[in-house]
Amino acid sequence: MKVTRVVLTLSLLVVPTLLAQTDTKDKCRLEGHVVNSVTGLPVRKAAVTLRDVSGIEAATPSKHPPQGKSEREDPAVTTDAEGHFVFEGLAPGSYGLETEHAGFRSQNSGIPWLSGSGEPVKLVAGDSRTGIVIKLLPLGVITGRVVDEDGDPIRQVNVSAQVSVATPNGRRLEPRGESETNDLGEYRIFDLEPRKYYLKAEPHDSMGFGIGARGKRADSFLAEFFPGSPEESGAQELDLAPGRPLQGVDFTLRKGHLATLRGRVVAPEGAANISVTWGHRTEGLSTTTSFGARADGSFQVPGVTPGIYSLGATCVVEGKQYDVYTPVNVGASDINDIELHPMRPVNVTGRVRIEGTNGAKLTGIVVDLAAKVGFSRASGNVRSDGSFTVQGTPRDVYEVNLGNISGMFVKSVRAGDTDISKSGLDLTNASSDAELSIVLSSNPATVEGRILNENGEPAGYARVALIPKDAGPDSSAIRRIGTRTGDRADVSGHFAFKDLAPGSYRVYAWQQTDDDYGEVSPEFFRLNESRSVSLDVAEGERKTVQVTLIPRERDDRQP
Numbered sequence: 001m002k003v004t005r006v007v008l009t010l011s012l013l014v015v016p017t018l019l020a021q022t023d024t025k026d027k028c029r030l031e032g033h034v035v036n037s038v039t040g041l042p043v044r045k046a047a048v049t050l051r052d053v054s055g056i057e058a059a060t061p062s063k064h065p066p067q068g069k070s071e072r073e074d075p076a077v078t079t080d081a082e083g084h085f086v087f088e089g090l091a092p093g094s095y096g097l098e099t100e101h102a103g104f105r106s107q108n109s110g111i112p113w114l115s116g117s118g119e120p121v122k123l124v125a126g127d128s129r130t131g132i133v134i135k136l137l138p139l140g141v142i143t144g145r146v147v148d149e150d151g152d153p154i155r156q157v158n159v160s161a162q163v164s165v166a167t168p169n170g171r172r173l174e175p176r177g178e179s180e181t182n183d184l185g186e187y188r189i190f191d192l193e194p195r196k197y198y199l200k201a202e203p204h205d206s207m208g209f210g211i212g213a214r215g216k217r218a219d220s221f222l223a224e225f226f227p228g229s230p231e232e233s234g235a236q237e238l239d240l241a242p243g244r245p246l247q248g249v250d251f252t253l254r255k256g257h258l259a260t261l262r263g264r265v266v267a268p269e270g271a272a273n274i275s276v277t278w279g280h281r282t283e284g285l286s287t288t289t290s291f292g293a294r295a296d297g298s299f300q301v302p303g304v305t306p307g308i309y310s311l312g313a314t315c316v317v318e319g320k321q322y323d324v325y326t327p328v329n330v331g332a333s334d335i336n337d338i339e340l341h342p343m344r345p346v347n348v349t350g351r352v353r354i355e356g357t358n359g360a361k362l363t364g365i366v367v368d369l370a371a372k373v374g375f376s377r378a379s380g381n382v383r384s385d386g387s388f389t390v391q392g393t394p395r396d397v398y399e400v401n402l403g404n405i406s407g408m409f410v411k412s413v414r415a416g417d418t419d420i421s422k423s424g425l426d427l428t429n430a431s432s433d434a435e436l437s438i439v440l441s442s443n444p445a446t447v448e449g450r451i452l453n454e455n456g457e458p459a460g461y462a463r464v465a466l467i468p469k470d471a472g473p474d475s476s477a478i479r480r481i482g483t484r485t486g487d488r489a490d491v492s493g494h495f496a497f498k499d500l501a502p503g504s505y506r507v508y509a510w511q512q513t514d515d516d517y518g519e520v521s522p523e524f525f526r527l528n529e530s531r532s533v534s535l536d537v538a539e540g541e542r543k544t545v546q547v548t549l550i551p552r553e554r555d556d557r558q559p
Contacts, residue, residue: 025126027088028128029088029128030090030129031087031131032133033082033084033085037135038138041083042079042081043104044080046104048076048098049075049098049100050090051074093123101136105139139191139194140190140242141245142197142199142249144247145187145251146159146250147252147253149253155182156204157187157204157221158201159179159187159251161189161199162199163196163197163198176192176193177189177190194240194241194242196237197240200224200225200226201224201253202223203220203221203222220258222253222256224253228252231306256332258303258305259331259335261301261338262298262299262336263338264298265298265313266342267313267317270318271315271316271342272316274292276290276292276299276313278310279375306332309330310326310375314342324343325371325396343395345394345395347389347390348378348380348389348434349388351385351387351437352365352387352402353440357442360408360440360442362383362386364381365382365403366403367379367390370399371396371398372396376396378390393427395427395430396428398425398427402440407442407444408440409500413438414437415436441539445501446497446499446500446542447543448494448495448496448542448545449545450489450546450547451489451509452493453548454549458492459509460489460490462493463487463489465508465525466507467508467525468503469505470504502538503536505536506529507532508550532547
């Protein structure tokens with residue numbers, strides 16, 4: 001069951017503890033109602049918890065309460081049939097109201113450690129505050145049926161509500177909710193955020209990656225996107241409004257051919273434990289399954305739905321693991337005569353050098369290699385003399401990242417005379433171990449500023465993103481913002497981006513509102529480019545800018 005929360009912050013003049021020893025005449029009272037923001041009807045059985053936020057109203061938002069603010073000690077009540085709640089005997093101070101009810105999500109949050117916004121309400125000694133209204137936004141529901149061409153129900157079909165996101169490998173759809181059809185072919189996906197979705201129906205015969213799926217039928221019901229397209233490009237976008245179910249989103253599935261992949265692992269003499277790995281990969285997320293090849297190295301993967309996958313093979317030679325990975329684009333036809341040649345791992349060595357004199361130490365820095373095709377990740381610690389070694393790195397193309405480099409930025413990453421900062425380290429056909437030269441600068445740029453609304457007032461807790469001008473629509477910089485890890489301003493609208501490489505950037509600012517989930521897409525940045533602030537920063541430069549909040553009518557979140 002999905003539980004959501006709403007927070008309303010109430011400001012104060014003094015900093016006592018919740019329910020502290022206070023003269024009766026100085027005690028305060030809080031009273032209000034919880035209602036459905038769409039219908040206006042009361043929400044009964046909502047859990048309302050009082051939070052003590054004394055002295056931290058201006059804190060920068062974070063994911064956790066500050067030290068000493070224990071959530072377990074806060075009093076809680078349940079709304080009655082009229083949605084009414086009341087807290088009595090309160091000491092003067094700063095309070096927040098956090099409300100939870102299944103099937104709803106937060107509206108205007110306000111507690112700093114919950115990344116809240118909202119104007120403080122002041123309680124003084126003896127105050128009795130009434131008329132507080134907390135509006136909870138109801139989540140959405142999508143329902144429908146899945147049948148065959150004769151109109152008969154198909155059971156155990158997975159129906160998922162998906163959203164479009166950007167990844168370093170391009171646009172892709174990711175599920176936000178799913179349901180399996182019952183014996184009547186009915187499905188119901190609930191607790192969905194109000195936004196735009198694509199729906200996909202996947203029978204169990206065509207789900208997954210067909211990994212070692214012995215016994216899968218070559219002809220089966222085929223997966224499809226609503227309203228009947230086998231490809232994402234033909235999917236229809238459905239707009240789910242708050243608290244208003246989308247009904248009758250039905251699928252008619254047809255039988256067709258699922259591809260089979262056949263091939264052989266060509267392993268070195270004396271290799272053992274020969275296996276095949278198969279799956280999807282996106283940045284930060286991989287879904288894989290492995291199965292053993294036959295004695296002669298042959299393998300078969302039946303029942304594969306169309307899509308782009310990573311196919312790999314591993315074996316053990318004299319105690320060392322050999323690997324190979326290759327991308328495979330699967331359509332409707334079988335793919336035969338695939339050959340996978342596992343190769344010995346590569347040692348990646350190199351040296352890290354720091355330009356500048358900020359006292360930064362090399363020890364503690366980590367060189368991290370993240371595979372772009374396969375599923376490997378390897379890392380090595382930098383020694384005091386700047387040298388490092390990443391042992392036994394599988395063959396792949398790797399993104400080179402540096403960890404624990406606060407106060408610095410990566411100036412260059414070179415393999416020989418080639419800068420591989422953007423292209424990556426290609427070890428697929430390396431004839432020898434690789435050597436890297438990495439330069440860090442201790443003189444990074446900083447961009448800070450303040451966000452104002454269209455009335456020239458500070459926009460507290462607004463979201464803000466700094467995007468390189470040369471970032472493509474599917475770049476990791478935009479992808480990270482799209483998955484809601486963008487920065488927020490503090491209560492006064494101030495923000496700061498530190499440890500920046502010199503370059504050209506755009507700064508965007510927007511406010512999460514009651515009817516969105518905080519997600520943005522590359523299209524959002526394209527549509528609102530004229531409302532961003534364009535700037536260039538040099539190495540070591542500190543630049544201050546003023547950013548105007550993007551008005552809601554221009555704030556198009558969806559692609």
